[in-house]
Structure formats: C-alpha cells, structure tokens
Amino acid sequence: MSMVRVRDLVVRYGSATALDGVSLTVGSGEMVALVGPNGAGKSTLVNALSGVVRPASGTVRVAGRLAHVPEGRRLFPDLTVEDNLRLGGWRSRSRDPAEVYELLPALVRLRSRRAGSLSGGEQQMVAVGRALMARPEVIAVDELSLGLAPMVVAGLARHLAALNAGRGTAVLLIEQNARLAFRLCSRAYVLEAGRVVAEGPCAELARSPRVADAYLGGPVREAP
Numbered sequence: 001m002s003m004v005r006v007r008d009l010v011v012r013y014g015s016a017t018a019l020d021g022v023s024l025t026v027g028s029g030e031m032v033a034l035v036g037p038n039g040a041g042k043s044t045l046v047n048a049l050s051g052v053v054r055p056a057s058g059t060v061r062v063a064g065r066l067a068h069v070p071e072g073r074r075l076f077p078d079l080t081v082e083d084n085l086r087l088g089g090w091r092s093r094s095r096d097p098a099e100v101y102e103l104l105p106a107l108v109r110l111r112s113r114r115a116g117s118l119s120g121g122e123q124q125m126v127a128v129g130r131a132l133m134a135r136p137e138v139i140a141v142d143e144l145s146l147g148l149a150p151m152v153v154a155g156l157a158r159h160l161a162a163l164n165a166g167r168g169t170a171v172l173l174i175e176q177n178a179r180l181a182f183r184l185c186s187r188a189y190v191l192e193a194g195r196v197v198a199e200g201p202c203a204e205l206a207r208s209p210r211v212a213d214a215y216l217g218g219p220v221r222e223a224p
C-alpha cells in the first residue's frame with residue numbers, strides 16, 4: 001500500500017515551473033530518497049505533500065499523517081527542547097513527549113535546554129522529535145545532513161533507520177548527500193529541473209554511470 005502517491009504533479013511559481021510532471025510513491029514502511037541539486041524542486045515537492053503549495057495539475061495523496069522536518073530545522077530558539085517538542089504535538093493533541101524520549105533518548109538530558117543553545121546535530125534531533133510528536137505514518141526529512149559533521153549525521157541516520165524498522169514509519173528523505181541517502185534508503189528518485197530523471201532501487205541507481213558521476217563522485221566499485 002502506498003502512503004504517498006504523487007501523479008503527474010506540476011507546480012508553478014508565477015511563470016516559473018518548479019515541478020514538471022513528477023510521479024512518486026512511498027510505500028507503507030518504506031524508506032525512499034529524493035536526491036537532486038539545488039533548485040531541482042525537492043522542497044517544492046515536500047511542500048506540495050504537506051499542502052503548503054497548491055499544484056497547477058496532477059494529484060497528491062497522502063494516506064495517514066505526514067510530518068515534515070523542514071530544512072534549517074526551524075526551532076523556536078528561546079523555548080526549551082521540551083516546549084519545542086510539545087508544539088509539534090498541537091495538531092494531534094498529543095502533548096506528552098514521553099514516547100519521543102523513548103525513541104530519541106538523547107533528548108532526555110537536553111529537555112530543559114534552550115533550543116537555540118544546542119549544537120546543529122542536537123537541533124536536528126529535536127526537529128525530528130518535534131515531527132514525531134504528531135505520531136506520523138510518514139515523515140519527510142528535508143536535508144538531514146545539512147551543515148553537520150559526518151559522525152553526527154551517521155547518528156541521526158541510525159535513529160531514522162531504527163524508527164523506520166521499529167515503528168514502521170515511512171520515510172521520505174530529501175537529500176543533497178546522495179551517498180547517505182542511498183545507504184539509508186531502499187529506493188530513490190533523482191530530481192533535476194523539476195523532473196524525475198532516474199528512479200529505482202538505490203543499488204541499481206548507484207551502478208548507473210550518469211547517477212554515479214553526478215551524485216556519488218564517480219563510479220561505485222562493487223564489494224568483492
């Protein structure tokens with residue numbers, strides 16, 4: 001069953017076409033990557049999923065709750081971690097962060113800290129936690145790795161994978177870092193200038209010379 005189904009989606013900003021006939025699915029419990037360069041239309045697609053932008057044509061269907069971890073995290077810097085989490089639950093009226101602390105135990109010791117005083121990686125974890133407060137069936141994560149050290153990203157990636165495996169939350173990972181995205185996800189879409197130019201299982205995409213050259217820094221050697 002598809003949790004997200006996008007068909008022939010066209011989104012325009014004035015006379016500029018940001019998405020030009022994009023189709024994509026995320027299955028129940030699946031982890032899917034969306035990669036592409038700056039300006040390809042990745043954020044526009046997520047904004048269409050969460051209803052922030054209106055399609056010119058095509059359809060967007062999301063089964064269940066979708067939570068979005070926005071690029072840049074967008075926390076309230078002067079509020080505590082716990083208050084930031086609670087704000088994530090306002091829609092679903094689930095204001096008790098206990099379950100999020102169970103999923104992301106590292107947040108427990110940060111709960112009284114001002115969000116603005118946290119490191120980038122800690123803030124990203126709060127942003128993921130805040131999205132989880134809505135108890136989503138699908139979580140769209142916009143640029144998980146942006147501005148973070150590889151080790152920090154690896155920790156966050158493990159949390160996402162555990163969330164996906166343990167709870168069956170479907171994940172759409174929007175990433176410029178295709179190496180990370182391909183490692184974490186089973187399937188991926190490559191978006192360029194508003195169109196899907198490649199899609200399929202990550203292992204297959206990584207073998208495509210065009211994708212490897214553009215996104216993986218050259219051909220990927222198979223493990224012996």
Ligand SMILES: Nc1ncnc2c1ncn2[C@@H]1O[C@H](COP(=O)(O)OP(=O)(O)OP(=O)(O)O)[C@@H](O)[C@H]1O
Nearest residue numbers: 013016017018036037038039040041042043044045
């Ligand atoms: N509000 C807007 N008004 C006009 N054009 C916009 C607007 N938002 C985005 N665009 C344009 O739409 C295209 C797609 O932008 P989008 O932000 O979706 O790309 P992206 O793949 O998320 O890029 P990045 O990786 O840099 O965040 C770009 O050409 C961008 O300049």
